[in-house]
Amino acid sequence: MSISPLSRVAIGTALTLSFALTACSGSGAGSADELSGDRVTLRVTWWGSDSRAQLTNEAIAAFEKKYPDIKVKGQYKDWNGYWDALATTTAAKDSPDVVQMDELYLASYADRGALFDLGKARKLLDTSMFDREALATGQIDGTQYALPIGLGVSSVVINTDLFQKYGVAVPDDTKWTWDDYARIGKELTDKSGGKIHGVSAAPGFYAGDIKYWARQHGGEVFDKDGNVSLKPEALAGMWKYGLGLISSGAGVKASTMVEDLTAGVTAGSFATGKAAMTTAYNTQLTALQEATSAHLKLLQLPHADDTEANFLKPSMYWAVSSQSRHPAEAAAFLDFLLNDLTAARILRTERGIPANKQMLARLQLNLSGPDKAAADFMHGVLQGRPPVVTPNGASGIEPALQRYTQEVYFEKTSPEAAAQAFVKELQGEVDAAK
CATH class of the missing domain: 3.40.190.10 (Periplasmic binding protein-like II)
Known part of the structure; x- marks a missing residue:
C-alpha cells in the first residue's frame, strides 16, 4: 500500500x-x-x-x-x-x-x-x-x-477501463488479500504485454502505509504514551512485499515510484494511464477522475486477516x-x-x-x-479506532520513511537493517522533543 x-x-x-x-x-x-x-x-x-x-x-x-x-x-x-x-x-x-x-x-x-x-x-x-x-x-x-x-479513508483506486481492456476481473474487495493484490497486478502487466503495470507503487512512501501495515500485524506505530511501538519485523515485511511487487513486474520500477512521488497524484503513473491500480485516499477520487478521464472505482484495501486496520484520517x-x-x-x-x-x-x-x-x-x-x-465509500469501509496522534518530535516521520524506503527499493540496504534504523531514528526524535 x-x-x-x-x-x-x-x-x-x-x-x-x-x-x-x-x-x-x-x-x-x-x-x-x-x-x-x-x-x-x-x-x-x-x-x-x-x-x-x-x-x-x-x-x-x-x-x-x-x-x-x-x-x-x-x-x-x-x-x-x-x-x-x-x-x-x-x-x-x-x-x-x-x-x-x-x-x-x-x-x-x-x-x-x-x-x-x-x-x-x-x-x-x-x-x-x-x-x-x-x-x-x-x-x-x-x-x-x-x-x-474533513475526513478520508485509505483505499485502492482501479481503472476499470484497463481491467476490461486486458480481460482481468475486478476483485471482490470484501475478501481480497495482499497476495491477491500482487497476483492481479502481475496479471494486468502480463496481459498488457508490458504496456502498463498493474500497480503504480509499493508501500512505504507515506505514514499511512506503516500505520495500516502495523495494525495488520497486531500493532501500532505509536503507543498511548507517544513512544514508537512499531515492530521492526512488521516494517521489514512491508518492504519485502514491496520488493516482490517490483521484481515480479506487478509494480513499476523503484525509479518510477520516485518520479511519481515528485509528480504528484494527478501526474503519476496511474493518473497517466500507465498503471491500473493505485492506493489513495477516497477524497482524491475526484482529482484522479479529472486526470485520467477513465472509469474509476474505489475498493477497500487488501487485508491480512479480519483486523479492522483502516481508520479515519482528518x-x-x-x-x-x-x-x-x-x-x-x-x-x-x-x-x-x-x-x-x-x-x-x-x-x-x-x-x-x-x-x-x-x-x-x-x-x-x-x-x-x-x-x-x-x-458513499467512506461510510461503507470497516474502520478501526483512530490511531494515536503523531507525537511531538515525530512530525518528520514521512520524509524519514521515504528515505529508508528508497534505500530498500534501490537495494542499497536490507529491509531488516532499514527497519531497525528507522525505528531507532524515529524514537530518538521523539525522545529529543521531550
Missing part, C-alpha cells in the same frame, strides 16, 4: 518547528464563554491553492455578514512556507487567531501550549454533530485542541491559537465554518468529506459523480 498524502512534510519545516516553538507559550488572553460585543479583527491562516483561497474568502464574507462586528483577515501559503511562517509567528507570540492544522504537527503545537483548549468554548462551538472517533483525532491527552474539517483541522486575544470570536468563526449550512454549501468537499455528519447529510443530497462515490 502506498497512500497518497492529503499533505506532505518537509524535513526543514520540522526542524524549524522544533527550534522556533521551544520559546513558545500561550497567553490564553480573553474569555471564550461569550462574544465581547466589541468590533474585533481576527487573523486566519491556511495552506492551499488559489481555488481554496477563493472559496475560503467567500465563506469569510458570509461569516462577516452574519457577524458584522467581526472582521476576518485571511492569508494563505504553500505547504512548506505555511509551516515556516506559523512557527516563526508563534515563537514571536504573534500567531494568527485561527490556524489550519495538520495531524503531523498537532501534538507539537499542543504540547508547547500554542493551541487553545476548545472545550472552554462549548457555548459558542458546537461539536455534537461530530462522531466521537472524529473528535478523538483532534485531542491530545483528552483535550480538544483542534476539530477535523484531511486537516481548524484550531485556535492560545495567543489569540479574541478566543470567543475565533470559536464563533470555527463554529460557522464547521456547522453552518451556508459555509458548507460554499466550501463543499474542497477540504475533504465534511466531518460534521449533519452538514455531510445535507450536502450529499446534491453530490454527484466522484464526490458522491467518495462520500
Whole structure:
C-alpha cells in the first residue's frame, strides 16, 4: 500500500518547528464563554491553492455578514512556507487567531501550549454533530485542541477501463488479500504485454502505509504514551512485499515510484494511464477522475486477516491559537465554518468529506459523480479506532520513511537493517522533543 498524502512534510519545516516553538507559550488572553460585543479583527491562516483561497474568502464574507462586528483577515501559503511562517509567528507570540492544522504537527503545537483548549468554548462551538472517533483525532491527552474539517479513508483506486481492456476481473474487495493484490497486478502487466503495470507503487512512501501495515500485524506505530511501538519485523515485511511487487513486474520500477512521488497524484503513473491500480485516499477520487478521464472505482484495501486496520484520517483541522486575544470570536468563526449550512454549501468537499455528519447529510443530497462515490465509500469501509496522534518530535516521520524506503527499493540496504534504523531514528526524535 502506498497512500497518497492529503499533505506532505518537509524535513526543514520540522526542524524549524522544533527550534522556533521551544520559546513558545500561550497567553490564553480573553474569555471564550461569550462574544465581547466589541468590533474585533481576527487573523486566519491556511495552506492551499488559489481555488481554496477563493472559496475560503467567500465563506469569510458570509461569516462577516452574519457577524458584522467581526472582521476576518485571511492569508494563505504553500505547504512548506505555511509551516515556516506559523512557527516563526508563534515563537514571536504573534500567531494568527485561527490556524489550519495538520495531524503531523498537532501534538507539537499542543504540547508547547500554542493551541487553545476548545472545550472552554462549548457555548459558542458546537461539536455534537461530530462522531466521537472524529473528535478523538483532534485531542491530545483528552483535550480538544483542534476539530477535523474533513475526513478520508485509505483505499485502492482501479481503472476499470484497463481491467476490461486486458480481460482481468475486478476483485471482490470484501475478501481480497495482499497476495491477491500482487497476483492481479502481475496479471494486468502480463496481459498488457508490458504496456502498463498493474500497480503504480509499493508501500512505504507515506505514514499511512506503516500505520495500516502495523495494525495488520497486531500493532501500532505509536503507543498511548507517544513512544514508537512499531515492530521492526512488521516494517521489514512491508518492504519485502514491496520488493516482490517490483521484481515480479506487478509494480513499476523503484525509479518510477520516485518520479511519481515528485509528480504528484494527478501526474503519476496511474493518473497517466500507465498503471491500473493505485492506493489513495477516497477524497482524491475526484482529482484522479479529472486526470485520467477513465472509469474509476474505489475498493477497500487488501487485508491480512479480519483486523479492522483502516481508520479515519482528518484531511486537516481548524484550531485556535492560545495567543489569540479574541478566543470567543475565533470559536464563533470555527463554529460557522464547521456547522453552518451556508459555509458548507460554499466550501463543499474542497477540504475533504465534511466531518460534521449533519452538514455531510445535507450536502450529499446534491453530490454527484466522484464526490458522491467518495462520500458513499467512506461510510461503507470497516474502520478501526483512530490511531494515536503523531507525537511531538515525530512530525518528520514521512520524509524519514521515504528515505529508508528508497534505500530498500534501490537495494542499497536490507529491509531488516532499514527497519531497525528507522525505528531507532524515529524514537530518538521523539525522545529529543521531550
